[in-house]
Amino acid sequence: MKLTEDDSYRTSTQYKHWSFTPAQLASQRRKTNARASARVRANVARQRAERAQLPDNANANASASETDRTGSGVDTGANTPVSADHEVDCLTQDEEMRLVDTFCERALELGKFCKFPTEVTATGIQFLRRFYLFNSPMTYEGQNISRTAMFIANKTEGNHTSVETYAARFPKVTAEQVLAPEYLLVQALRFNFEIRHPFRGLKGGHMELLEMARGHFAPLPADERTSAGVQREMQHLPLKPGGPPTQLAVPALEKRVADAYAFASNVLKTAALLTDAYFLYTPPQIWLSAHLLADEPLTLFYLSAKLPPTHPAHAKTVTTLAACAALLAAHRSFTSDTTSADAKAARNKADAALIKKLRSCRDPDKLDLVKLNQAQKRDAVEGSGALEGGKAKRRKIQREAYEKEADEFWGPELAKNGGRPV
């Protein structure tokens, strides 16, 4: 019984649960947006109705939540003075996607700022993208979630830091705030922590290309060429697709391979992370497309060494790689050199406007994640807004019953101060 590389990829959760067609992605995002908008509208309406019922306490409530709010650092839509009949202006699906992209870019900067390894940042960003596929930025605020996603990514990739050390990197952030959305996030990830990145694959391909350039390459059994023949062919590769054949010396060829690697690696660290490439393509396809963007003749030559052009899957592979490369090349990090300063400024302005819009349509129930998290734990804060009163009460009664039962059997808890009179 033999297993191939593809079989091993098909066993991964990335393939099983986190691979989509573009249509599926779009429909999922539409669904998420519709559900989140409905929630926001319903919750805001409920909150307004409550406030209307208690006109005297309104101001007190508002000021109380004002102080709460400083923790999360985000303005709430609920407290802005809007007239009751004004419908909340929710984000559209496109706006949501742009927001998520912005969050991801910030997460990338965060990774750079904290000097995390590339894998950690990349995993964190993919966690974020997966999370926002099924949750809306209107429900859960990006800043909190990306902080926690990065923390989980640190643990996933084996780059362990204590939560206190991690939280200390951010101004005015406590460990609790980092941990509050952790379970929520992990649940939304369906406990699938493994992200298959194209980074190591790129290294493997680079290793083989270097061996090819030096004439030590071991061709596949089906390939009749010798390693020297491969080297000769490689030396004659054109620099540009359709260009004239060249005659490169081995050191020059090595430099060409190294340059392509550096370029592709940079694409993988930016554009590949910030697009939907991980959802739509497999890691080998991603790194090969990045390499294709770097040096097309070289990549196609390498591809032909792996999959001869006569192979039925060759054409399909090339098409897939081209599509993936187009996706990567369309990202603004790739085109940033050619965009004008005006366009950049306009984009920044649009982002700012979007964030402002987000503040006016946040789900009031999910503002304070720390409190929500506490409410779900055993030491639930009495009368916390998130948990319905009945549920909290029932839980409290149940817990007391259990405690009483335990006390009857084991005896009551020992005094904390060792029985000394207080």
Place this chain on the structure above:
Amino acid sequence: MALPTRRASGAPTKRLAEDGGASPLSRNLHNLSLQPSNATARPPPQTDTSSDICPVCKSSRYLNPNMKFLVNPECYHKMCESCVDRIFSHGPAPCPIAGCKRTLRKARFRKQTFEDLKVEREVDIRKRVAKAMNKCESDFETLKDYNDYLETVESLTWNLILKVDVDDTERRLRLWEDAQKAELHPNATIRRNLDPDPSLPSDTAHVVLKKGATQRKLPINTTTSNNGPNPPAADDKAPDAGFSFAGLKKRIAPEPEKPFDPYGGWSFDPQFYVLQEDYNTPWLAPYKDNPDYLAGGYDITDFYDRALGDAFSGFGVFIEEEVKARKGSAKAKKGTAKAVKAAASNGAVKDVDMDDVF
């Protein structure tokens, strides 16, 4: 005096029981035991005084209540524990009972299990025969073959018990035991045949040595026996196994256990790359022979394998096609959609994710 001579018919049976195993007596004893009229006519007396007196030292249980009697399965003569200690402490010695010249060893003395020493002896013989002749019905082709085998075993047993043709039966039984052993442990016999140590007595000589003095006098080549199935002709090819049974299936040795395979027969067979011995890459150079990594058992070839495995795992997977083709996921999607609908119909619109841990 407990003389192992033939007694008059009026002699008490208990005395006979005491000398039960002595070879000259066995036939007579058997004859006696086969006479139920005798047994019923003279029931043993209730107070058995003679069995409480040691036939060697004549000390009686009356004087020494802790006295224990022991027997040796060589001749089944009974004697007290202190006699055994006294006579056999310094190694093997002849049986002190007059007329019995068997050499006994202390280690083989034991307490008798049955009051009747004939029974004791028969049980011992049956135990030994059953150990050697341990075929069961499934080992034979037909039930008749099995029954023939059982009959042979039974006549063999009675031969030993009644001391009929003992030498030949013993010889054949021993041959059978050896053949069985050779079949079960083929390696042991091969090893023995490969390097026979001339300094040691050979296996057959050892067997002869173990036999009693009377047996040693007899020639060993007595292959003519009338009872039991006909023994096979001494062939060059097939060694004499003592017995041959019609319809006995040949024993099939169990398959030797294969080495444990943690992958259960699966193997990884890369189709897109051939792993080379070494790759010369500038950024790998510092790790190749750095003792910091090597000391922990790090092997750079593992990285090669992993990097190339990563480079192509999923190379031939076209997500767009395969995701569409997924059958199971369609069902799963339907399931989640239903769940969401149920949650939505519950009243308020619920979040998609499972927010409540309880």
